[in-house]
Amino acid sequence: MRPVPWRRWLRRFLGLWRSSLEFRTIAITVILSGIAVTIIGASISVSIGTNVYEQRRQQIESESQRATQLAQNIFDSATATEDNNQVELDSLQNQAQSAILSSTSSPGGTSIAILRTPGQTTSQTIQNIASPDFPNSSISKAMRSAVAGETEKLHLQAVELTTSSGRSPGIAVGSTLQVPTAGQYELYLVYDLADAQKTLDFMQQTLAIGSIALVLLIAVITYVVVRLVVGPIRIAAATSQKIAAGHLEERIPEAGQDVIATLGRSFNGMADAMQRQIEQLADLSRMQQRFVSDVSHELRTPLTTIRLAGDMLYDNRDTFDPAAARTAELLHTQVDRFETLLADLLEISRFDAGAVELETEPVAIVRLVEQSVDEFYPLAEGTGSTLTVTARGGYFDAEIDPRRVRRILRNLVGNAIEHGEGRPIEVVVDSDASAVAIAVDDHGAGMIPAFTERVFDRFWRADPSRKRTIGGTGLGLSISREDAVLHGGSLEVWSEPGIGTRFVVTLPRRRGATITTSPIALDERRRSEPEGGGR
Structure with missing residues (x-):
């Protein structure tokens, strides 16, 4: 069964994390700086987006207030009589629509609708009108109820618009108009904020690219700094491994007066002292091994003589008195033990000298x-x-x-x-x-x-x-x-x-x-x- 790719990559990452101080330092720096840059970038993005939206909202509210007042002034100027009132009202409605559209300056475009407030019983009416692209679904029942109930203020509502280029945010503004002899009508203006969204998207894209570039720059700087710091440490580690392997003459290069140079001098001093101690111990060990070996060999000659004499006494112990016979037996036993001890000492010396073969x-x-x-x-x-x-x-x-x-x-x-x-x-x-x-x-x-x-x-x-x-x-x-x-x-x-x-x-x-x-x-x-x- 083949391992899952992400597990293979995870094992490689963990292997590098455990074995490489350089990789671990760079990874920690990049992760922490990435988190910090992300938090700061998100905060900046939210702050700029809020400011852009608030500015456009204030602009839209001001324009809607002027457009409502302009339309109301047009209807208030009506001098129609009972006979031609309907014709004049229709003309005033067209004039109001044109004036409202000309008074707004939204880059994304403005849609307008003039709708009669439900539940009125006036004798004269004007037709409901709306721009061809007016989003009727954006005007909720709750907003219409609020506009009809509170006639003295503007009502704003954030909406989502569907256009040929996709979806974009917008703001719907509702107010009331009093038409002479026709009753109360509701004026709705829908502003497309696609331009503001494009500006915000461009800003966020620029901020994201800048953040990534900043993190990469931090990674490069960290890599350079870590190389400068870890390089001497890597040399020290390699030197210590060589010394541990038996190359006691290896030393760390010394250059400068900084902390790393001080570490190198201290390490080299320690290595010199350790080399002297190891050489002294090695000399003492060789002397000890040689001494044990020489003594064991030298003792074999007199021991052979003692063995011959002891065996003769032991073989003739029956002719001795009891005390002498017992002494001959003890001598024989101790000579056997002495021979065994010498053999063991020689074997130990061979083990210590590494001269034993199977x-x-x-x-x-x-x-x-x-x-x-x-x-x-x-x-x-x-x-x-x-x-x-x-x-x-x-x-x-x-x-x-x-x-x-x-x-x-x-x-x-x-x-x-x-x-x-x-x-x-x-x-x-x-x-x-x-x-x-x-x-x-x-x-x-x-x-x-x-x-x-x-x-x-x-x-x-x-x-x-x-x-x-x-x-x-x-x-x-x-x-x-x-x-x-x-x-x-x-x-x-x-x-x-x-x-x-x-x-x-x-x-x-x-x-x-x-x-x-x-x-x-x-x-x-x-x-x-x-x-x-x-x-």
Whole structure:
């Protein structure tokens, strides 16, 4: 289904509005100036229209008053007798009509009508007369009643006229005439105001064109000003992006003494200080990595000697007295732990130096998990915990580095046994078309949120006084997360006091693929646990 055009334009407008400060500033200025110009133009148009109409109304009222008085004077001059009164009245009526038309000067034209007032019983009458183009429909019954009832004043009414060129406004004026021996007649004059309307239309058109030109001029001026102001800001934004991308030598050009130049100098000073700090930190980091690596390598030589001597003592411990035999066992255990610690330190230094590479191959995840868990069954039985493996889903093959995934599982399962408090431990494997996930659940004491935020920190322990039963180095979870991230996946933790802890490692099924969701929900335990923690 194709999108509606106006929605497409709306999305483009909103995109520009959010991304462009220049467009947003110009748009706001044009909209506000357009509203202001429209209000001012409308006010001016209404004021001019009112003034034009009022002037024409006063002119029409004055002309109508003169025309009525002129016609009345003509009829008052009648000297007719009973025998020739009708002939003279008709002649006076024609004279009055001609005089009225000649006394008006409306550019749009004037229509005239002389109508007998209804309800009279005089013996003599004159015929009703009207101009050929007189608009009878414009004279309403209400106006005729008002003219017939109030004979001492003029009555004006706005009307709409229909002409060959279209519709135009007009004014109808009504008054009364007293004709000797013929009674009362009504004089109606209709003035066409098309000329005034044309003048007003021309003025409004000119005002509209001027308003649009003014708004466009304001837009151009705003664009020029915004370019002058936003240009340096755009340069500063581009420079900051380059610095964020690692180009620490980038700087903003400095010119002038204005605020923008001050901003540029301040920014460049800040960038210089930041570059020095980053370089110092980078040097310190390299020194630290080199130190850890060198120390780890240097310690391997004496450790190998100690290992040989310790193994000899450990193998012959049965010939020693009990105290010496116990010392040989402790020496053997601590040498093993020392070797593990050195291996972890070397691995951490390789991660920090970015010198770690994956060696992936197609692997059946369920089989790998089962093999990794098998070696922990004796240790779990010693603590009273039971280990179970549950496989769900149907996409269990994946391109992974099996050595690193085994190390992740050893760390997670060993950690669960360490903190499981003798309760059951479940390992769940699930998958979908794009990812595989492994969850390790224990039902131990759990952790508060402040501890879960630091659980992957190096050498961090939630309870330093707690005795280690497995003898970890404090780097296992940190290395496990690095291994997961190296695969393009993640290692997350969920825990609640009194319920237990869940670790979920999610890996892409194909090397280099991107994953957005995990087949196993991290907080699935929260939704499935009964109230009270299931204890």
